[in-house]
Amino acid sequence: MSAQMEVLIITGMSGAGKTVAVHSVEDLGYFVIDNMIPSLVGKFINVMEDSHQYNKVAMVIDSRARGFYDQLDGTIATLRKRDDLNVNVIFLDATDECLVSRYKETRRSHPLSPQGTILQGISKERQLMNGLKSRADVTIDTTTLTPHNLKVRIADYFGDGAGSNFYIEVMSFGFKYGLPLDADIVMDVRFLPNPFYLPALKHLTGNDAAVQEYVMDNPSAKNFYRHFLQLLKSTLPGYIHEGKSSLTVAIGCTGGQHRSVTIANRLAADLKKNDYTVNVHHRDVDKAQ
Template structure:
């Protein structure tokens, strides 16, 4: 029996946290669409339903934000919800995000944005009108979350509690190596400079190898300074990684840099990824490992 297509529609009051919610679903592996016009939902669901069951990147989890930004299309949402609920091949859930008027007004003042129903009027008037329009949908919802007193982290936690599965890993660590001569990685959270260590580049037999090579790896690691640095580094990282996860971070990127990103940084990235991989979901990548070789070949 084919697995049901899981579909979640997120709606609710403007300013109640739908952006945080859709990001949370994306972190759980859902295919996400923000500001989906209700009139296109049926066509999109039909497209997903005709996927080949053996397709490698088959989409089986979909989360959509549908709200008052859709304006004239929004009135179609009620009938679409009824259709999705009645379809036996779909596991459908409607999530409604709410907050009290005082908190919504404060959030709009903080962001200085216009309410979608009160572009030329008072924010509170738009909130009042929207609440009246959405009353019926709120009563239909499978899950109502009041975000008045919730931080973004708390909201993510509630969504994870209700929708994550045992097979869903919502936190991962990316360990990467790079060369300072090619620039810092823009997405790194933690950057460590290992240029203080002896450089294998100056040994002819190791120059054209990289840190994944056993000889290069041991040249870098079988060094008193390397071992001291690595020991202190892991002693620092292991206690703080859970704090990143608790704060709601989905990806933690740890980068090691050396001059060219070929030897020392690669060796350290390889070693740390294996160590952290014992307790966490870890990916390792080497941005500039083959950069010098490619430059030489082109010339």
């Protein structure tokens, strides 16, 4: 018998943290669909099973699907009868005062009371969801939880126990080709001596030992790199504590082929020595010089 597919249904009060929950389960390896209509749940799961690519799926079903919401109990009951599925329902809640405050901060109207007061919408939603809350496998009150606390709580319930999935993407690039849009930290190393102007090194890259030696033997490079590595090592635990699942560190020089590649390679190697999961990517190293 093949392994069961993990099916997670995320529901609860509007404003109680479903967006954070979606990001959290995505980081745990779930394929997530937001605002799912209950009548389509079974068909969606069958498609996922037939694809043989996903063994964990999550769906957000909430009051936005109110025209179909009365079908949800029957849908969940049908799923629980299937031997090929392990179904869990997570219900997110918060106090009325907390939900009102969050709506006022975002200046959004409540989906069940677009023309009325926020509190009226909350009251209607509680009546709609009262039965489902009592049948949920996991109920989390997010009133006093930060987004990070909620993420940790969800990982405790639905993670695989393997610990943090945090990883670091180290990339090199050339400023002449534009800044990387997805970088969290950008470091400019154009102040270092450029091997491009040496005929013996011009057509090599930072992946070659001769270029690496030229760049890293420079006293200014050694001093810079020591401080930069220490800065990253001291800040990475903070990113993890705040719930960030990945960090992209981009190292840039003029063409993205010599200095930035050298520093990126060295940085990736040293971070791996500190037990971080690291991938290194050289965006512009193969561009014509």
